[in-house]
Amino acid sequence: MIVAIVNNGNIEQTGELSVLFPNVSFPASGPSDEWMAENNLVPVTYFKAYDAATQKLVSCEAYLEGGAAKGPYSRAKMGRMTTVGALTRETLVWTQGQYGWKKAEDVAELAQLFTVMPPPPPPAA
Numbered sequence: 001m002i003v004a005i006v007n008n009g010n011i012e013q014t015g016e017l018s019v020l021f022p023n024v025s026f027p028a029s030g031p032s033d034e035w036m037a038e039n040n041l042v043p044v045t046y047f048k049a050y051d052a053a054t055q056k057l058v059s060c061e062a063y064l065e066g067g068a069a070k071g072p073y074s075r076a077k078m079g080r081m082t083t084v085g086a087l088t089r090e091t092l093v094w095t096q097g098q099y100g101w102k103k104a105e106d107v108a109e110l111a112q113l114f115t116v117m118p119p120p121p122p123p124a125a
Helices: 031-040 075-082 109-113
Strands: 002-007 009-014 040-044 048-052 056-066 068-074 092-094
Touching: 031 040, 048 092, 068 075
Parallel strands: none
Antiparallel strands: 002 009, 002 040, 048 056, 056 068, 056 092
């Protein structure tokens, strides 16, 4: 189980529960909700989604909203979220292999979502 340690609205650390708490034994069902709350932990979800059109696995991101992990969402979905303001440059995101949470604008794969697109060319005369 991957978790984020959140204190005062700030992400302090993310990682596997067993790595962050190596001296704690958990039941097979995982820690209780009460234990998670007492230790300021928020579960983080990550998976690879299958794109039926391309028949390939696509990476998905998780993000934080109000201290709670949301997602994961495909990059395409996150692109749509930027157009309606649900995902901003300041939104904290996480993806597999990334150490800790980062602002969306600081993740190379997402930074391009925030570039300003030029207007369409004028119609041909």
